[in-house]
Amino acid sequence: MRNFIPLSLAQQIPNWTLGVTVLIPFFLLEVVRGATNRKHPSRGIRFAEALLLSYLLYSAFACKMIVVTGNISVYRPLLAYHILIAYAAFYCGSAVLLLISTIQKTEGNRKFMALIMTIGIAYGLCVALLFIYLLPIFGIFKGYLSSIGVLGWAIHWAIILVDYGALEISQVPSVLDERPILLKVFAPSLRLLQRFFCPNDYSERLRKERAALVEQIMLYDLDLRENANLSRQARYERVGERFALFL
Structure with a gap:
């Protein structure tokens, strides 16, 4: 310029x-x-x-x-x-x-x-x-x-x-896809900082996010069981593909 x-x-x-x-x-x-x-x-x-x-x-x-x-x-x-x-x-x-x-x-x-x-x-x-x-x-x-x-x-x-969204430890796919690209890029490094400087808060947040992830897995499996004509093995594979990023 x-x-x-x-x-x-x-x-x-x-x-x-x-x-x-x-x-x-x-x-x-x-x-x-x-x-x-x-x-x-x-x-x-x-x-x-x-x-x-x-x-x-x-x-x-x-x-x-x-x-x-x-x-x-x-x-x-x-x-x-x-x-x-x-x-x-x-x-x-x-x-x-x-x-x-x-x-x-x-x-x-x-x-x-x-x-x-x-x-x-x-x-x-x-x-x-x-x-x-x-x-x-x-x-x-x-x-x-x-x-x-x-x-x-x-x-x-x-x-x-962006209202502390970067501090979320484990996001389910439906939420992860909605996060701004800035948070997707920098969230891992921010989580490392939080783990080092705020270990108690990090542990509590991690516990809650793991519980939320388990809930999403169970709800998704229930939805497949009720609305999709799939065998048990096929249903498990579908759940695994859906949440492969977190497993």
Whole structure:
């Protein structure tokens, strides 16, 4: 995309892009505060936040964040850019600390969801800082690769937004087929995390899901017995084919 940016906008577009990201750390911390039932800051802190955000937004849209030199990917950071990075790191770090506190104090799904959120935020922050701040110090400008961190962060939060469906240990086929592709891909790794960090909750969920699986097998066999003209062996084979994934 950057190859199609007119030279007349080479200074403006990168700065405006940074302006779009200014509010993300602020709203991220607000979401985490709400999810962890933490008190919101005082009016004095809110006023200071408003001043900081106003300054960063003004700097971005006034093209005072970075100076593009030569290639549009190569830039020289200004004071406002350093402040933006420090602000983003502080707010994302604060969100991670709140989530870690929640992990230590809670159990079950709430603890595991906090863990997933923590991993997503920490991963996204580390990757972003690497490509947009640390590497440019050494003359390596690969800012577009920061999207890898954004993708990882988005995947973790998307998993949370599907109402904990990824935590289901064993799904019967009729339910499994309805799950979003995201959960089908990442559910195994999430179950391993849950087994390690929340063993009691994992064991209880596994017990319930096994009971649900047995129930589905028995109901399916009963349906075949009443509505299909099959021998006992043929019926058993049909049940085995239906639930082969779980047996």
